[in-house]
Amino acid sequence: MIAQGSNPLGGTSRKGKRNRFTAYLYILLALVLMVFDASGSRLPSVMRSYATDLIYPVLVFFERPVRALQDGLERVAGASDIYQENERLKSENVELRRWRLAAEQFMRENEQLHRMLKVPGREVPIAATARVIGIGGGAFQRNFLIGAGQVDGVRMHQPVVDDRGVVGRVQSTSRWTARVLLVTDINSRIPVLHSPSGAVAIAEGLNNDLLRLAFLPEGVQVKVGDLVVTSGHGGLFPANLPLAQVVEVSENTVLMKPTGLFNKIDHVRVLNYASLLNQGEPQGDGLKQEEEDG
Template sequence: MATRLQSANFSGSGTRRSNRGRDALWLYLVISIVFLGMEVVSSAIPSQVRAYAGDVVSPVLTLLEKPVRAVQSGLERVVGVSDIYLENETLKDENARLKQWREAAMQLSRENEQLRTILKVPKREVTPAATARVIGVGGGAFERSILIGAGSRDNVRYNLPVVDSEGLVGRVLHVGFLSSRVLLVTDLNSRVPVRLERSGELAIAEGQNEVFMRLRFFPEEADIRIGDRFLTSGHGGVFPPDIPVARVSNIDADIITLEPLGLLDKLNYVRVMDYQAVPDDVELLEAEQSNE
């Protein structure tokens, strides 16, 4: 008997819950139809209801968002600590390799100085005569030059080489008291004796009054590849040796195009080098005197 009563109670409660669910469904459906109708007739009530609903829900969402953000921040910190640990290990390895290279460089420097002393080779360090700002650019169909704010007052002289942070820029063409004009390596009248950095072959880098230069008088058997760098050879007495000049950008049969390494199109400051080449006969005389 008790079991039947319990079964009846359960079935009755289930029926009541089902009825309440259907009633709520119909209520929501009616409310939705009403709001849809208001939206169709351009009523402002749905917008106001959404605005009020947003005002009510916003604090709740803000409150619920705080623990989510806290967890997210904690995870980001954990990931950040892991990244820092990996980066630290990488930096340690790089630091160890750099220490090895530093020791090797110091050893080579010491050996170089010892050999220079034994062979009595003069040093070729070139001090700057002046560091000047570019105050004007000369350009046109027949000229590639710049005007710098340094002149004879700053020990600038005719034909001194001019460089920037990347390589050779040109040479001093005209000297005034406060300013000087520099002939760029891309000028048609520019000729720079160069050597191939990889193998040492000699050639001449000529300006073309264009962005690029052209390689001339190079040996036919020379193995020149795109990307090869050319440095000043020191021949001719105008430019000191081993200054970066240009990189091979294109090879078309016998025409080799060079891209200047100096930032000629965006020069700001340049350095005038106080270079005075010693004639070969004077060098030989000094060498003989030192040997005696």
């Protein structure tokens, strides 16, 4: 039985009044801050700064476990990718070790043959490294000027290469500069080897960006992507320098793109191949003398 004068809802009513009062207070405070902000007062920004400083430790406290959780989820999500990448790297590592062993074996065999034949090393000395200072060209010639000349040891007909392969040969020299005839010039003829077959041919310039593979023996199978290198015949270019790659094969014509970057070339190396050829003569005499002494 409820006593007279008692109000069971009195507590709830008082709580509701407090909530309404708090809401009205916040609304009033927001209006005051808006008025101050509109008037240009610094009070709102100062209060925001203080509020940020107050809640910063709380944000840091909760940010650390959230960040740790995110990192853990990323690790779990990337575990499969890492496993696949690891397996791929293991496979590549095995293949590289196999190639390294094969290369070391070939190097040892090559050194043994050189010692048996008394043949000197075939590393071609560099006459000069030069900057390209001018590119010429037209309907009848393709060449460029380099900043190295006679004083630097540059001579006529010396091979000129970049990091990717043969660029051309020295056409003329002055004291400080030299003009290089590009392999794409119509006057350029270079003895070459078709690498996959070992067939001897001639690379002819066409006065455009391509070369033609001429005088190729009948029956040689040529495919797009085949590499063509210098043969060493003629005494101007060392053997096995990359020259061009086959880009088109038709019934009567094989076209190639030079490996050298003619459009982006900044520096080239001039090779002193003649000095290497001249070094071979005394070696032959020495071998003959040793045979006679034996």
